[in-house]
Amino acid sequence: MFGVPDPTSHSVLMTDLYELTMAAAYFDGDFRASASFELFVRTLPPERGYLLAAGLEQALDHLEQLHFRREEIEYLRRHPMFQHVSAEFFDYLGRFRFTGEVWAMPEGTPVFGGEPILRVTGPIIEAQIVETYLLAVITFQTMIATKAARLVEASQGRAVVDFGSRRAHGPEAGVLAARAAYLGGCIGTSNVEAGLRFGVPTYGTVAHSFVMAHIDEQRAFRDFARLFPENVILLIDTYDSLRALEKIIQIGSRPKGVRLDSGDLAELSRQVRRRLDDAGLRDTKIYVSGDLDEFAITRLLAQKAPVDVFAVGTALVTSKDAPALGGVYKLVEVCQEQAGHRRALPRYTAKFSADKFTYPGTKQVFRFAGDGGCYDHDVLARAGEQYPSGEPLLELVMKDGRRTCPATALSAIRERVRRILPNLPATVRELRNAEHFPVRVSAALEDLLTEVREETLR
Amino acid sequence: MFGVPDPTSHSVLMTDLYELTMAAAYFDGDFRASASFELFVRTLPPERGYLLAAGLEQALDHLEQLHFRREEIEYLRRHPMFQHVSAEFFDYLGRFRFTGEVWAMPEGTPVFGGEPILRVTGPIIEAQIVETYLLAVITFQTMIATKAARLVEASQGRAVVDFGSRRAHGPEAGVLAARAAYLGGCIGTSNVEAGLRFGVPTYGTVAHSFVMAHIDEQRAFRDFARLFPENVILLIDTYDSLRALEKIIQIGSRPKGVRLDSGDLAELSRQVRRRLDDAGLRDTKIYVSGDLDEFAITRLLAQKAPVDVFAVGTALVTSKDAPALGGVYKLVEVCQEQAGHRRALPRYTAKFSADKFTYPGTKQVFRFAGDGGCYDHDVLARAGEQYPSGEPLLELVMKDGRRTCPATALSAIRERVRRILPNLPATVRELRNAEHFPVRVSAALEDLLTEVREETLR
Numbered sequence: 001m002f003g004v005p006d007p008t009s010h011s012v013l014m015t016d017l018y019e020l021t022m023a024a025a026y027f028d029g030d031f032r033a034s035a036s037f038e039l040f041v042r043t044l045p046p047e048r049g050y051l052l053a054a055g056l057e058q059a060l061d062h063l064e065q066l067h068f069r070r071e072e073i074e075y076l077r078r079h080p081m082f083q084h085v086s087a088e089f090f091d092y093l094g095r096f097r098f099t100g101e102v103w104a105m106p107e108g109t110p111v112f113g114g115e116p117i118l119r120v121t122g123p124i125i126e127a128q129i130v131e132t133y134l135l136a137v138i139t140f141q142t143m144i145a146t147k148a149a150r151l152v153e154a155s156q157g158r159a160v161v162d163f164g165s166r167r168a169h170g171p172e173a174g175v176l177a178a179r180a181a182y183l184g185g186c187i188g189t190s191n192v193e194a195g196l197r198f199g200v201p202t203y204g205t206v207a208h209s210f211v212m213a214h215i216d217e218q219r220a221f222r223d224f225a226r227l228f229p230e231n232v233i234l235l236i237d238t239y240d241s242l243r244a245l246e247k248i249i250q251i252g253s254r255p256k257g258v259r260l261d262s263g264d265l266a267e268l269s270r271q272v273r274r275r276l277d278d279a280g281l282r283d284t285k286i287y288v289s290g291d292l293d294e295f296a297i298t299r300l301l302a303q304k305a306p307v308d309v310f311a312v313g314t315a316l317v318t319s320k321d322a323p324a325l326g327g328v329y330k331l332v333e334v335c336q337e338q339a340g341h342r343r344a345l346p347r348y349t350a351k352f353s354a355d356k357f358t359y360p361g362t363k364q365v366f367r368f369a370g371d372g373g374c375y376d377h378d379v380l381a382r383a384g385e386q387y388p389s390g391e392p393l394l395e396l397v398m399k400d401g402r403r404t405c406p407a408t409a410l411s412a413i414r415e416r417v418r419r420i421l422p423n424l425p426a427t428v429r430e431l432r433n434a435e436h437f438p439v440r441v442s443a444a445l446e447d448l449l450t451e452v453r454e455e456t457l458r
Numbered sequence: 459m460f461g462v463p464d465p466t467s468h469s470v471l472m473t474d475l476y477e478l479t480m481a482a483a484y485f486d487g488d489f490r491a492s493a494s495f496e497l498f499v500r501t502l503p504p505e506r507g508y509l510l511a512a513g514l515e516q517a518l519d520h521l522e523q524l525h526f527r528r529e530e531i532e533y534l535r536r537h538p539m540f541q542h543v544s545a546e547f548f549d550y551l552g553r554f555r556f557t558g559e560v561w562a563m564p565e566g567t568p569v570f571g572g573e574p575i576l577r578v579t580g581p582i583i584e585a586q587i588v589e590t591y592l593l594a595v596i597t598f599q600t601m602i603a604t605k606a607a608r609l610v611e612a613s614q615g616r617a618v619v620d621f622g623s624r625r626a627h628g629p630e631a632g633v634l635a636a637r638a639a640y641l642g643g644c645i646g647t648s649n650v651e652a653g654l655r656f657g658v659p660t661y662g663t664v665a666h667s668f669v670m671a672h673i674d675e676q677r678a679f680r681d682f683a684r685l686f687p688e689n690v691i692l693l694i695d696t697y698d699s700l701r702a703l704e705k706i707i708q709i710g711s712r713p714k715g716v717r718l719d720s721g722d723l724a725e726l727s728r729q730v731r732r733r734l735d736d737a738g739l740r741d742t743k744i745y746v747s748g749d750l751d752e753f754a755i756t757r758l759l760a761q762k763a764p765v766d767v768f769a770v771g772t773a774l775v776t777s778k779d780a781p782a783l784g785g786v787y788k789l790v791e792v793c794q795e796q797a798g799h800r801r802a803l804p805r806y807t808a809k810f811s812a813d814k815f816t817y818p819g820t821k822q823v824f825r826f827a828g829d830g831g832c833y834d835h836d837v838l839a840r841a842g843e844q845y846p847s848g849e850p851l852l853e854l855v856m857k858d859g860r861r862t863c864p865a866t867a868l869s870a871i872r873e874r875v876r877r878i879l880p881n882l883p884a885t886v887r888e889l890r891n892a893e894h895f896p897v898r899v900s901a902a903l904e905d906l907l908t909e910v911r912e913e914t915l916r
Contacts (some may be wrong), residue, residue: 014629014651016649019662024685071654085685165473166785167593168627169594172628172630176628193473202537202539204539209586213484213794238811262811263811318776323776324772325625331667349670351697353721
């Protein structure tokens with residue numbers, strides 16, 4: 001393995017087997033069609049009044065580089081499921097690229113249940129195969145960006161930083177979570193890969209182990225502070241937080257911050273603040289960590305804990321109270337090539353099973369603002385509809401399998417989030433019992449639903 | 459990006475910044491020591507009486523290939539945090555490899571709170587830097603393998619298959635979850651990458667979109683069944699499950715299975731089973747999916763739903779009811795080189811903050827069986843202790859940075875799990891209100907704790 005980069009993250013096989021069996025069935029059944037799929041979250045998880053769309057960059061990266069490596073094709077050829085599939089299909093996989101188009105909400109856009117975050121249109125095999133990857137990468141980052149925004153909301157202007165990589169669902173999840181957390185309003189992350197790869201500002205303090213490795217806690221502080229004089233944040237709770245603080249003051253260190261990680265954080269942070277100020281260390285900030293979430297932060301601030309930076313781990317990178325979004329990727333339109341016709345008519349599709357249905361046809365979401373720019377309601381409409389006073393949220397981001405414009409800097413996306421989030425009604429941003437934002441369905445879309453339902457179920 | 463494999467999964471920078479600043483402080487402070495760290499879960503999450511250790515293979519892969527690429531070193535050199543760090547440190551990073559040793563529980567071993575799953579011993583910088591990655595990759599797979607075992611327990615002999623990739627925390631999490639789910643007792647996964655990479659059996663049915671893309675549902679069934687005659691599993695709930703079943707029977711298809719995904723699954727599965735049997739399709743199995751977890755499976759079986767295979771998604775790949783383990787990686791022993799001494803004595807370390815403490819020193823876990831092989835209790839002991847009647851669980855798996863033996867086949871690990879899990883008391887395997895398995899601490903370890911506490915806090 002040594003020195004060989006792991007190609008996992010972009011493998012086309014990071015998908016469900018049925019995407020590939022359906023591909024074979026379309027190919028060998030000579031079913032040639034263009035199809036549109038829309039990716040959306042059916043309903044928001046508990047306590048969530050909105051989501052922040054995220055993960056589009058990684059989705060587009062995947063689509064641009066999608067191809068089958070030789071050993072992947074060989075694996076499928078030998079798979080018992082594919083024993084009757086034609087040799088031509090495997091040749092086709094060797095040439096396979098994504099050539100379709102993508103419309104999407106820009107990352108950082110507030111989005112609600114049922115609204116498409118992304119729409120893929122292309123040859124049906126191409127648009128189908130990417131389902132699993134797109135859902136995983138977009139709904140995960142959307143979930144984490146949303147959680148970050150909640151933590152930032154709770155922190156009332158104090159900083160929130162992501163320290164959760166070790167509790168993420170594997171190494172890659174930590175990197176993606178760091179990206180989404182920054183996008184959602186965190187000041188940065190401890191994850192260094194996210195720093196290198198996405199430009200997320202990286203932060204770090206020092207671990208208990210560093211203190212424990214030294215016979216003398218004070219010596220540990222001195223050695224560490226000497227190397228990082230402007231930036232050192234010292235962890236003081238390894239044995240006794242207040243005694244550790246005295247040791248720092250004694251050696252004349254002026255740390256950028258001290259970190260508390262256990263005990264009564266409200267009381268301790270007050271004592272530490274008082275002692276720091278008495279010692280003339282007014283610029284030394286207090287970092288707090290230790291199983292924090294938006295509710296713990298709210299309680300600490302209600303107790304007037306003088307915390308400057310909340311370092312959040314598990315709750316952030318796993319979105320612990322709501323660790324999954326019900327993301328789906330639904331076929332909404334199919335346009336089958338037919339012999340003798342220059343151009344086939346689109347057919348609108350929807351699912352009407354016992355307890356679920358989906359709206360047919362490609363869609364656009366229009367956002368309407370009231371006085372002062374505050375968002376008032378959305379309209380979920382058919383793609384061709386026009387609402388001059390509403391802002392259309394889905395934009396063309398990929399054509400013929402290539403991005404239509406360069407990626408937006410992550411810091412710019414984050415700035416946009418900070419600018420537009422306050423436009424959401426406060427009731428929708430509540431941490432508990434958030435209200436639903438009004439999403440209306442256009443008359444034209446309701447009519448289409450009725451039409452397709454009658455046609456499909458007759 | 460095209461064609462360039464993504465190196466993310468194994469980057470040494472998939473770590474927290476403080477691991478690297480501590481490395482710099484050890485290096486520039488000329489602190490040369492060998493250190494031992496132990497990775498364990500402090501307390502089990504709610505409703506869990508045991509965990510199944512998993513993820514060791516990926517941990518060892520990471521350790522064997524660990525190195526800094528040129529651009530990673532450049533990134534650190536330019537990082538404001540590292541402005542006072544010596545040039546020699548960056549040269550050292552260029553040569554950096556993991557040269558230490560690892561003791562670990564074999565994958566699939568039942569493990570309890572406070573028991574080390576893995577111990578790393580090596581030069582302190584090497585053993586420290588890998589903390590974040592090891593925690594993420596081991597605790598995630600351990601959590602998923604455990605969840606899989608719960609689902610298998612609930613299914614009372616029916617099969618459970620992982621269909622969750624799209625709801626996983628990013629693409630890599632789906633692959634790792636598929637591996638852990640198989641290890642924990644699932645029959646396989648929908649994730650094709652996990653099939654290629656880990657040999658996990660892959661399963662698939664067909665999506666609603668395939669039915670929707672065809673004007674005629676029956677035509678869709680026929681086209682799909684024709685290509686996969688022995689293996690086809692047809693999804694029948696796109697519009698109306700019972701009507702869809704009639705269409706399948708009419709065309710004379712003999713599918714391997716039919717999948718239900720919505721509605722009253724207990725009632726529907728009974729009706730479907732009856733109709734299948736009447737039509738002579740006794741070998742056609744019933745697959746059920748749709749937000750299943752161990753409790754939904756228990757309810758379905760209590761209602762005598764004739765389900766053959768439970769396809770589980772979100773609940774499995776996110777361990778939804780307990781989406782994080784409190785995994786920690788603690789320094790337990792440090793042996794500092796000192797001028798003039800041939801061999802330094804080890805110093806045992808522990809953390810004694812306000813509400814947490816850890817046991818010092820390297821450890822071994824001994825498992826004791828009662829009559830009939832049923833596990834009776836564990837003893838958490840010092841590494842050098844001997845208990846001839848107990849089974850030592852931690853084994854040497856890496857020496858001088860290289861595996862001591864080839865990887866065990868995943869299917870063999872899975873078989874071992876199936877063999878040994880029944881040795882756990884039934885009360886510990888309960889899905890609700892599981893009892894704690896008795897883990898005793900040896901007298902020698904308690905003595906060491908007392909000694910180190912007095913020494914550290916005096």
